[in-house]
Amino acid sequence: MSEMKNALSFRGVNFSFGTDSVLRDVTFSVPQGEFLIIIGPNGGGKTTLLKLALGLLVPDSGTVSVFGKKPGEDRSVAGYVPQDTGRNRDFPITALEVVLQGRLGFPGAKLSYGGKDREAAMEALKALKMESLAGRSMGELSQGQRQRVLIARGLASDPGILFLDEPLASIDPETRDMLLTLLGELCGRLTVVMVSHDMSAVSAHATAVACVNRKVFYHDSAEIGPDAMEQVWGRCPVELVAHGIPHRVLAVHDHDHGGEPCSHD
Amino acid sequence: MTDLLQFEFMRNALWAALLCSGLCGILGTMVVVKRYVILAGGVAHAAYGGVGLALFLGISPRLGAVGFSLALALLMAWVMLKKASRADAIIGVIWAAGMAAGIIFADLTPGYGSDLMSYLFGSILTVAREDLLLMAGLLAVTLFVGMLWSREIAAFSYDEDFARTRGVPVTLLHFVVVVLISVAVVLIIRVVGLILVIALLTIPPSVAEKYSRSLWTMMGVSCLLSAAFSLGGLALAVRFNLTAGAVIILVASAVYLASLLLPSGGRR
Structure with a gap:
């Protein structure tokens, strides 16, 4: 398989903060033009996955490549939309x-x-x-x-690939729909990788889904048709919900816009 | 006050006030937007340890303060990068330890108590020519760095992670800015003292931020405010025979309070 056809690929990537293992043996490839949505519980490693892809973090072992190059090697290829924490509102x-x-x-x-x-x-x-x-x-x-x-x-x-970290969190529904439509239009021309809690966004727009909780399970476009998302939940071996609740539960949250589907207690 | 300008000490005081204003306006803005306030405080107090050490060793207090503060500033800058979540606590320890070391060195060196006092409260009326030259030099370096890297500094100040993805040398800029701030703090201590240096670094930018749409406007407005506070405070101090450093800060604080009560200008 030609490396150049993939916009993003992870091979046997391990990453830990100190002794705290965050991601283990991550391997997946995202072909060009996909709209990949990354889901998973808080602290499961979603943002870490993005930062590895951007070259902001370096894996302990394994390789990450963006259009066949090391992340950060070609600055013009990746665009980054970090999570808006509101920290800089007065800047x-x-x-x-x-x-x-x-x-x-x-x-x-x-x-x-x-x-x-x-x-x-x-x-x-x-x-x-x-x-x-x-x-x-x-x-x-x-x-x-x-x-x-x-x-x-x-x-x-x-950029050839755009990474977004929770862009739909706490924004109004109108803007949310507009952004999703725009990103849907963009993918194809470029590859979109978005971390999100928004389950309805997954059902309506994703062409691929990565479930992240220490391990990563990648569901490609062949696996998820417009109506097949339910099956993805059932099939994915990654534990997406804390405390051992199977992540079939997530589907319940389909209409819970911008909600927090992963913190059941 | 105009008659007083025939005296060299008064002319030096005016120059010191103006140079300090330039430094405070530009670097104080960085202190405020990068949330380096605790670092600036740590450097100011560590400088006291440096002065004490220099007196004890019999070397120039200025050299001692700059060297000691710079070493601890680099340590603090490193802590901020590597232990970001606990940086404030660690810097607090360095802050207190530096100050305590200064006092112990002063104890061990009889006869220099008053010299150390001048570092606590500053003495704008006894600023030496070398101090002015050092301040002018630092201001020139600061302006040069600022112009050379204006876009990178704006990106670094606004969003470090994003700046890194665009190839901005964030770690290098962090250290460069910390070093510039540290040297500035040590030099400004001569004018207003270590207790008040934080106020002069943070008050003008805090007032300016409300009325600015860019980092550069904020720096410019801060410089002007800082100059107004310094010259106004100096004039009042001379007129009423009060401690100049303290009057400067009271003037600044009064304006800050007023700005909190006033509706903000161009923004929000």
Whole structure:
């Protein structure tokens, strides 16, 4: 199988924080153009998986590759939309300046952003219907608007693969639907990898699902048709729910938008 | 106050106030947005240990303070990277230990008590020419770094993880900014003392943040505010024969309180 056909691949990857094993023997490949949604309980290793793919963390053993290269080797290939923790709400910066950060690290970088960078940034804001708010400071924007700016920043580098960490958490339903539609349109042109708790998003948009809890089980597009998600829950050997509840339970949460399906007690 | 300008000490005090304002405006902004306040406090108090050690060894207190603070600042910067979840507690220990060491060294070195006192409260009216040159040099280096890496510094300040994915040398910038802040803290201690240096680093940016749409505006507004506080405080101190450092901080605090009560300008 040609390595180049895969947008992302993990081979025998192990990762631990100190003595705390987070991911064990992770092997899967994501072909180009997929819309992969990563689900699993809190602390199960979803964000760690993204950070390994981005090169922000380095595996203890095994290899990660993005379009056949080491993560971080080719900066232009991956876009990143980190989880919006609201930590930086008061930071003095406009939406446009945030999106421009996505243009950093381009070859031949000068001391300041050029006209081409601004064009690309405005283009990305337009895709998210945020161009009219480009000059607003981030602190003035709503949570959904801020999330759209962060996605525009991830897209500003015109990446081949876009990684999103919980972009649907605590945003309004309207923005949520708009984002899912947009990401659905984008996949095919680029590969989308999204960590989410939103089960209805999985049913409606995912072409592949990775269940993550220390181990990773990858369900590819052949396995999940539009109606076959139920079967995925039944078949996946990864324990997605704490305390031994089988993750068939998850399907119950199909209409629980942005809910927290993985913390039953 | 104008008649006083014929005296060199008064001219030096004015220059010190202006140079401090430049440093506080730019680096104080980094302290506030990067949440380095405890680090700046740790450096300020560690500097006291350095002064004590220098007096004990009979070397220049300025050299002792810069060297000692810089060593501990690098240690604190490393702790912030590697032990982020407990960094504040560890820095608290370094903070207290540095201060205590200074006091012990002072005990062991009779006759220098008053010198150490001037580091507690600062003495803008006795600032030496070398101090001014050092401050000007640091300001020049800070401006150079800021202009060379303006985009990287903005990205690093806003979101470290994202900046890393775009190839920004986040770890290097972290250490560079910490070193600049540490040297600035030690130099500013000469003017307002270690107790008040934190206020001068944090108050102007905290006021400026409310009215700024970019890091650079925040830095500029902070510089202007800082200069206003320093010169205003200095004038009041001379007029009423009060301790300059303390008056400067009271002026700053009053404006900060007022800014909390006023509706914010361009933002929110």
